[in-house]
Amino acid sequence: xxxxxxxxxxELLALVQDARWFGAKDKTPESxxxxxxxxxxxxxxxxxxxxxxxxxxxxxxxxxxxxxxxADVLERxxxxxxxxxxxxxxxxxxxxESLGVEQSNSSVILDGLHVVKLYRRLEAGPNPEIExxxxxxxxxxxxxxxxxxxxxxxGPPLETSLVSVTGRVSAEGGGWELTVESLGDDPSWxxxxxxxxGEVTAGLHGALAAHEGDLSFAPEEPSSESLQLFAAAxxxxxxxxxxxxxEDDALGAVAHRAEDLRDLVQELxxxxxxxxxxxxxxxxxxxxxxxxxxxxxxxxxFEGEPARSLPExxxxxxxxxxxxxxxxxxxxxxxxxxLLWGVEAPxxxxxxxxxxxxxxYLACADERLLPPSRAGFDRLLALFELEKLVYELRYEARNxxxxxxxPIVGMLRMLEAAA
Amino acid sequence: xxxxxxxxxxSGSEHWFESQPDWFKTAVFYELHTRAFFDSSDDGTGDFxxxxxxxxxxxxxxxxxxxxxxxxxxxxxxxxxxxSDFLTVAPEFGTVDEFAAFVEAAHERRMRVxxxxxxxxxxxxxxxxxxxxxxxxxPKADWYxxxxxxxxxxxxxxxxxxxxxxxxxxxxxxxxxxxxxFYNHQPDLNYENPEVGDAIIDALRFWLDLGLDGFRLDAxxxxxxxxxxxSENLPQTHEFLKRVRAEVDAGYSDRVLLAEANQWPxxxxxxxxxxxxxxxxxxxxxxxxxxxxxxxxxxxxxxEILDRTPAIPDNCQWGLFLRNHDELTLEMxxxxxxxxxxxxxxNDPRMKLNLGIRRRLAPLLDGGRDEIELMHAILFSLPGTxxxxxxxxxxxxxxxxxxxxxGVRTPMQWTGDRNGGFSRADFxxxxxxxxxxxxxxxxxxxVEAQLRSPTSLLRWLQRFVALRKQHPVFGLGTYQxxxxxxxxxxxxxxxHEQDIVLCVHNLARSAQAVELDLARYDGYTPVEMTGGTPxxxxxxxxxxxxxxxxxxxxxxxxxEPPDA
Numbered sequence: 001x002x003x004x005x006x007x008x009x010x011e012l013l014a015l016v017q018d019a020r021w022f023g024a025k026d027k028t029p030e031s032x033x034x035x036x037x038x039x040x041x042x043x044x045x046x047x048x049x050x051x052x053x054x055x056x057x058x059x060x061x062x063x064x065x066x067x068x069x070x071a072d073v074l075e076r077x078x079x080x081x082x083x084x085x086x087x088x089x090x091x092x093x094x095x096x097e098s099l100g101v102e103q104s105n106s107s108v109i110l111d112g113l114h115v116v117k118l119y120r121r122l123e124a125g126p127n128p129e130i131e132x133x134x135x136x137x138x139x140x141x142x143x144x145x146x147x148x149x150x151x152x153x154x155g156p157p158l159e160t161s162l163v164s165v166t167g168r169v170s171a172e173g174g175g176w177e178l179t180v181e182s183l184g185d186d187p188s189w190x191x192x193x194x195x196x197x198g199e200v201t202a203g204l205h206g207a208l209a210a211h212e213g214d215l216s217f218a219p220e221e222p223s224s225e226s227l228q229l230f231a232a233a234x235x236x237x238x239x240x241x242x243x244x245x246x247e248d249d250a251l252g253a254v255a256h257r258a259e260d261l262r263d264l265v266q267e268l269x270x271x272x273x274x275x276x277x278x279x280x281x282x283x284x285x286x287x288x289x290x291x292x293x294x295x296x297x298x299x300x301x302f303e304g305e306p307a308r309s310l311p312e313x314x315x316x317x318x319x320x321x322x323x324x325x326x327x328x329x330x331x332x333x334x335x336x337x338x339l340l341w342g343v344e345a346p347x348x349x350x351x352x353x354x355x356x357x358x359x360x361y362l363a364c365a366d367e368r369l370l371p372p373s374r375a376g377f378d379r380l381l382a383l384f385e386l387e388k389l390v391y392e393l394r395y396e397a398r399n400x401x402x403x404x405x406x407p408i409v410g411m412l413r414m415l416e417a418a419a
Numbered sequence: 420x421x422x423x424x425x426x427x428x429x430s431g432s433e434h435w436f437e438s439q440p441d442w443f444k445t446a447v448f449y450e451l452h453t454r455a456f457f458d459s460s461d462d463g464t465g466d467f468x469x470x471x472x473x474x475x476x477x478x479x480x481x482x483x484x485x486x487x488x489x490x491x492x493x494x495x496x497x498x499x500x501x502x503s504d505f506l507t508v509a510p511e512f513g514t515v516d517e518f519a520a521f522v523e524a525a526h527e528r529r530m531r532v533x534x535x536x537x538x539x540x541x542x543x544x545x546x547x548x549x550x551x552x553x554x555x556x557x558p559k560a561d562w563y564x565x566x567x568x569x570x571x572x573x574x575x576x577x578x579x580x581x582x583x584x585x586x587x588x589x590x591x592x593x594x595x596x597x598x599x600x601f602y603n604h605q606p607d608l609n610y611e612n613p614e615v616g617d618a619i620i621d622a623l624r625f626w627l628d629l630g631l632d633g634f635r636l637d638a639x640x641x642x643x644x645x646x647x648x649x650s651e652n653l654p655q656t657h658e659f660l661k662r663v664r665a666e667v668d669a670g671y672s673d674r675v676l677l678a679e680a681n682q683w684p685x686x687x688x689x690x691x692x693x694x695x696x697x698x699x700x701x702x703x704x705x706x707x708x709x710x711x712x713x714x715x716x717x718x719x720x721x722x723e724i725l726d727r728t729p730a731i732p733d734n735c736q737w738g739l740f741l742r743n744h745d746e747l748t749l750e751m752x753x754x755x756x757x758x759x760x761x762x763x764x765x766n767d768p769r770m771k772l773n774l775g776i777r778r779r780l781a782p783l784l785d786g787g788r789d790e791i792e793l794m795h796a797i798l799f800s801l802p803g804t805x806x807x808x809x810x811x812x813x814x815x816x817x818x819x820x821x822x823x824x825x826g827v828r829t830p831m832q833w834t835g836d837r838n839g840g841f842s843r844a845d846f847x848x849x850x851x852x853x854x855x856x857x858x859x860x861x862x863x864x865x866v867e868a869q870l871r872s873p874t875s876l877l878r879w880l881q882r883f884v885a886l887r888k889q890h891p892v893f894g895l896g897t898y899q900x901x902x903x904x905x906x907x908x909x910x911x912x913x914x915h916e917q918d919i920v921l922c923v924h925n926l927a928r929s930a931q932a933v934e935l936d937l938a939r940y941d942g943y944t945p946v947e948m949t950g951g952t953p954x955x956x957x958x959x960x961x962x963x964x965x966x967x968x969x970x971x972x973x974x975x976x977x978x979e980p981p982d983a
Contacts, residue, residue, distance in 0.1 A: 030917075054917040056445070056891030060437070124437040125527075156438035156672065215520075216527075223472045224840070225833065228870040229479045235873055236882070266871060311435075311478075311529045 004047050004065045005034055012049055015071050016061050020101045021120035023059065023306065030054045038153035038162060042067060043082040046162055048122065060122040062162060072106075080108050080116045087149030087165045089114065103306040114148060115166045123310040126216070127152075127161030131314075132208070132279065132302040135217055141207035143200045144299050145169055169298045171290035176333065178291055183337040183345050190330070191352045193297070197289065198360025200297045201326065205319040206366045209278045219276035219368065220316050226277070231269035234387050235262050241394040248401050254393070254408045257415060261386070264418050268383040275370045277316035282308075284322040285329035319369050320377070323361060324384030327354045328392070328410070335406045386414060435526040436673065442531070443675045443699060443804060444736045445894035446483035447884055450743060451809035453490045453512050454499075454850055456831050458841060463848030465830070465841070467513040467521045474521075474528055476866065480812060480877075481884035484531040486635055486677075488744055490518070494544050494604075498744070498824060500535075500637060501542035501605050505622035515629070522630045531632035533675060538619055539638040540605040547618075548606050552593040561612045564598035564644060572598070575650040581773050600641045600650075610642045616659055620666050627667065633675035636660075636697065639690065640680045652686050660696045675699060677738055681750055684728040694732035702728065702737040702803060704751035707760060709741070709797055710783065711752075713790060713969075714763045716927040718909035720756075722900050725801070725911075736894070737803030741794055742811060745824055746775030747783070769819040779827050781814035786858065789969035791876060792883075793924060796971045797909065799887045800922040802898040812880045813869050816859025821851060829854055832861040839865060886948060890975075892918040901935055904961070908933040912976075919976040921945060925966035934961035945974035946981060953981055 007015075012032035016022055032051045039046035045065040052058045064083075066073040073079045081093025097109040107117040119127060133147035151163040172178065175197075182189030211217040242258035245251050281288065282304035290298045304313030330353040334345035358381075362370075371377045392407035436442070457469030467490075477485065489499035492509045499509070508518050522532050541548055550559040569587040577583050579601055587596040588603040597606045608615050623634065643655040660678075667674050678690040678697040683704060690700045705728075708720035731737070747764070749757045757774065764783055765776045776783070784790040791814060798805050810831055817826040830853040833840030839853040839861030846852070854860045869875035887893050896915035903910050907927040913920045919940070925931045937943075937957045945954040954974065964972065 056895050056915055056918065125435050158437045159434050215523075223475050225866060225870060226475050228867060229475055232870045232873075232878060232881075233479070236878075239873065262873070309529070311527060314527070 004045055004063070004069065004071075005037070007034070009033060012063075013051070015063055016049060016051055019061075019120070021104055021106070022061070023103075023121050024051070024053065027053050035060075035157050036153075036155070039083075039086060039151070041082060041086070044073070044079045048158065050157075060158060062118065062120050062122055064118060074106050074108050074116070074118055077110075080110050083118070083151065083163050084110060084114060084116050084149065084165050087116075087151040087163050089149040089165050104303055109168055110165075113168055115145070115168050117164045117166070119161055119163070121306065122158060122160045122162075124155070124158045124160060125310045125314070127164070128282070128304050128310070128313050129302040130161050130164050131216065132281075133164075133166065135211040135214065135279070136204070136207050139207035139210050141203060143203065143297055144302075169290055169300070170293045171298065172293060173291060175286035175289040175291060175297070176329070179286055179333045180337050180340070183334070183349075184341065184343045187346050187349060190333075191349065191356055193291070194330075194353045194356035195360035197297050197326070198357040198362075199364045200289075200299065201284075201322065201357075202361045202364035202366070204281065204299055205278060205322070205369060206364070208280070208319075209276065209366055209369060211279075216314065217279050219278045222274055222277045222316075222318075227269050227271060227274055230387075231265050231383070234265050234383075234390060237387070237390045237394070238262055238265070241390055241397075245393075245397055246401070248397070248404070250401055250404050251397060251408065254411050257411065260415055261390075261411065264415065265383070265386065267418065268379045268386065271371055271376045271380045271383070272373070273371060273376070274318050274380055275320075275372075276368050278319055278369060279314070280317050280319050280322045281325075282313055282317075282322070284325040286326070286333060287329070318380060318384070320381050321384045321387075323358065324381055324388055326357060327381070328385055328388045330354055330357070331410055332392075332406055335403075335409075339403065382414065385410070389414070435529060436531075438672055440673055441734055441736075442673060443484065445888070445891045446531075446804055447481055447888065448484045448486055448738070448804060448806040449477060449480070449482040449809065450486040450488070450740075450806055451831075452488045452744070452828055454488075455828055455841075456809065457833070458844060461843045462511065463842055463844035464511045464850045466511065467508070467517040471517075471521045471524050474524055474530070478528045478530060480881050481888060482530055482807075483888075484533060484632065484675075485525060486806065487532065487534045489535045489537060489637075494542055496542070496604050497602055498828065500537050501540075501544075501602070502537050503542040503544040504546075505536075505541075505619075506625050519629045526630065531675075532630075533633040533635055533677065534626060534631055535637055536623065536626075536634040537637045538608070539641050540599060540601060540607045543604045543606055547608075551606075552590050552597075554593055561609055562615050563606045564609045565593065565595045566598065567595050569596055572644045572646060572650050574648060575600070575644065579773055598644065600638070607641065607644075610655070610659055616662070620663060623663065623667070624670065627671050627674060632673070633667075633677065633698075635677040635679060637679050639678050639697075640682060640686075652680070652682065652689060657689060657692065657696060660690065661692055664692075664696055677701070681748055683751060684724070688729045688731055691731050691735040694734045698734070699736045699738045699804065701806075702739055703748060705801070706740060706742075707747060707749055707752050707756070709794060710747070710764060711756065711760060712909065712926050713784075713794065715759075717906050718903070718924075718926060719906065721797070721909055725898065725900060737801075738806050739798055739801055739803035740806040740808065741798055742778075742780045742783070742808050742827070743806070744808065744828060746772045746777040748773075748775040750774045767819060772824065777817070777819070777824055777826055779815060779817040780808070780811045781859065782816045786814065787969075788876065792879065793926070793969045793971055795880065795883060796922075796973070797924055799883065799893060800911070800913070800920075800924075800973065802896070802913070804894060805887075812877055813864055813866055814859070814876045815864055816854050816856065818852070818854055825851055832865040834865050834867040835862045840867070882949075886973075890918065890920065890948070891915065892920050896920070904934040905931055907931050908966070910935055919943075920948070921974040921976055922971070923964055923966075923974075924971040925969060928968050930965065930967055930970075932963065932965045934963050937962045940976050943976040943978055944980040945976055948973040948975055951981075956980065 009031040029051045034047045035050045036048040047063045049061045077096045081091045084091045092111050099107045104121045105117050130150045136144050145166040149165040152161045179190045209219045288301050292298050330350050337343045389407045389410045396404040454465045456465045457473050458465050459469035490512050491502045492504040493499045525532050551563045640651040643653045644650040676697040678700040680687050681703045687700050690697045708724050711720045765771050829851050830841035869877035892915040896913035899912045901910040910923040938959045940957045944956045
């Protein structure tokens with residue numbers, strides 16, 4: 001059988017470099033080498049590839065090979081079902097549908113029932129998604145996929161997770177698509193469901209906070225300077241983002257407001273007690289929720305932000321950071337609808353969604369996780385929204401200048417509200 | 420639902436790190452006292468639970484490895500270096516479980532933890548010594564170095580010249596003299612007795628099994644004694660350290676042994692062996708010369724000591740620091756240089772201690788921000804791993820009125836509130852008073868205030884640590900000093916594979932210009948590293964740079980100019 005270990009550095013690089021999940025697009029890899037074969041099986045071989053950069057740094061990626069030596073073979077039924085078996089699940093393995101490639105993984109639907117996910121970008125330590133799904137199942141939270149199996153390797157070189165299998169959620173569609181589509185014909189679709197989304201989100205956080213027996217989840221009193229550290233980090237982000245904004249008229253409205261934003265950070269960071277820090281979803285937005293055929297929200301994708309390191313993704317934080325991700329996503333949906341299809345959201349649509357979502361959340365929230373006063377809650381939520389806005393501006397200015405108006409409008413609105 | 424693969428039991432750092440035997444070469448270390456960092460129990464003394472609460476801060480700062488000063492039970496007559504039990508935690512710091520929880524929490528954040536370990540001696544209150552002093556029939560009779568005369572090993576120098584007259588002290592219980600290279604309450608262990616080595620290795624294992632990532636080995640040159648020698652750096656001592664290394668390598672991965680050997684570089688390199696002894700060793704002599712260079716405004720003292728530093732094995736690394744928990748040691752300078760340093764940096768005699776100056780970084784540099792930045796720039800640019808000393812990142816001061824080295828071991832200054840935010844205990848309960856003077860006291864100098872101010876030393880250093888860590892060339896690269904046309908400018912090149920970094924520092928308090936011969940980089944473009952600004956391309960003519968006072972540039976040298 002053709003042996004993946006015989007592949008040259010160039011051949012390995014060719015397999016890695018153009019993939020969507022290759023994270024280091026701004027760096028030039030110099031060489032690649034297989035450093036471990038955690039699965040060597042007649043049907044499938046998984047290879048841990050170390051990609052090295054000229055600066056002395058490296059990253060790890062997982063490649064899959066079939067018996068005939070072909071790479072990227074998850075969509076072959078025998079490969080997907082063999083991986084599901086190795087993850088501890090008995091399957092028929094008759095049919096496979098592609099689910100496409102994400103920023104950190106590839107996945108397929110097996111037999112219409114299971115999602116088999118191959119993690120591509122690997123780091124040492126527990127995989128947040130597997131860890132979170134286990135905790136949520138233990139706490140009886142049912143608005144998330146069910147974990148059916150996992151394949152992990154103890155290393156060396158890395159103790160890490162390779163594959164997960166989850167039950168397929170039967171859904172009408174993703175929250176993002178359904179929302180953007182609804183703005184054309186049924187703009188009340190999300191406002192009517194946002195309260196429930198808040199409730200589900202509160203349930204998610206409540207379950208994560210309840211998983212106290214595991215030190216990785218036990219809620220923690222944040223250290224006294226944690227908000228200041230966070231504020232300092234946003235402040236650096238603002239400074240860097242505005243320092244490197246491209247010359248573009250579209251950015252003019254906000255380009256000279258960096259100092260005002262930095263002042264606003266200091267103002268918002270004066271929250272007082274912020275509430276307990278817990279494990280959070282970490283990358284929460286409308287694209288991470290499904291509207292199920294049972295007419296309820298299901299939260300998916302617990303890997304956290306792909307661009308962040310694993311310790312950062314596993315960090316305990318204020319759950320309000322998840323809320324900010326979702327509320328920003330409402331604003332994005334409204335603007336995306338306008339930019340993509342020229343369909344304008346009704347006046348007050350974003351505010352209505354935001355209010356219903358926040359109130360639904362507060363109605364069911366575990367109060368230990370929140371600032372004790374409503375004013376503190378509002379400031380902290382605004383601080384997290386500002387963090388998102390800065391990230392959005394940086395991303396859009398570089399990649400999609402036409403979209404930069406979305407974070408700019410958000411920033412200006414926030415500065416106005418504070419004035 | 421089937422059972423997923425059980426997660427293997429967590430022990431050590433393997434769980435949180437990829438295996439990387441030379442991780443310490445690109446790391447930034449941070450040295451701290453558990454006692455001085457944060458008090459979670461309101462008793463006036465810092466503890467492991469408190470330390471755990473401050474991990475977010477250390478992670479934000481960019482620390483890769485925390486070096487803990489001794490936390491073992493001790494009568495505290497030498498800041499805890501007088502250990503009375505190697506196998507537990509001093510009760511005021513918490514329990515062994517709390518220690519292990521702290522280490523695990525640090526690992527979760529991808530920070531490693533090493534601890535001071537005192538191999539050479541124990542406290543005279545250690546049960547081993549209490550047993551040994553009972554007499555020659557005691558089972559541990561030979562665990563220490565006993566003699567009925569003081570006329571043995573007379574060629575060994577006295578290290579603590581301010582407090583000790585002899586390396587021998589009479590013990591009235593046993594009626595014999597015992598050997599001690601440091602204080603007379605710190606008897607030296609007798610490594611001629613193999614049981615001692617075994618017991619020490621067992622103690623090391625105890626902590627490694629709890630997940631510790633290695634040790635800073637205190638005072639290693641003095642383990643063995645031999646007549647007719649200085650009793651320092653003896654071959655037997657190296658043999659024993661090689662045995663320690665072999666035992667550690669056999670049982671554990673990715674651990675580090677960091678030797679404290681305050682010796683000349685040509686002697687210290689022996690502590691690396693052939694890459695089979697210590698992973699790291701401090702480079703002591705470079706540090707006083709950095710201070711000398713800045714005061715004299717000339718690069719020569721640094722260039723000389725670095726040129727005199729022998730090559731070390733590939734899997735080894737120097738540890739470099741500006742200041743630490745001890746005095747700024749002047750053992751490894753000439754008498755003339757020592758007089759100069761005393762005159763320049765210790766104008767108050769209280770600042771002197773033994774052969775050194777007991778002051779912190781900021782007061783040594785008169786609080787000068789430019790000087791503090793320049794010293795960090797030089798430190799971070801040199802071949803080795805930088806070790807920061809707690810409090811120096813905010814420019815904390817010292818208290819020369821406190822005894823011994825306590826003046827540089829005062830509580831960490833977190834806020835401007837009571838006790839500097841270090842403890843909620845009554846002021847009188849604190850292990851040492853926090854600094855309260857108007858310049859360096861906690862109301863003027865604290866983490867909280869500096870976090871808020873983007874231009875603070877703390878925020879600057881956090882950015883600077885991040886910059887260094889983006890460029891592993893600083894940890895991995897070769898070092899080559901550059902001839903300059905201006906003796907006030909210190910310039911060198913670091914190279915690792917394709918990565919070339921040019922570091923140029925103006926040591927003068929006045930503006931300077933320098934011409935560098937960079938002809939071998941003809942056609943390269945220097946790109947300044949803090950701001951990414953490309954400078955004019957290098958040609959065959961001398962390359963001209965101008966500097967403000969105490970200014971410095973770090974450049975990446977790129978073959979292709981970056982896109983505009």
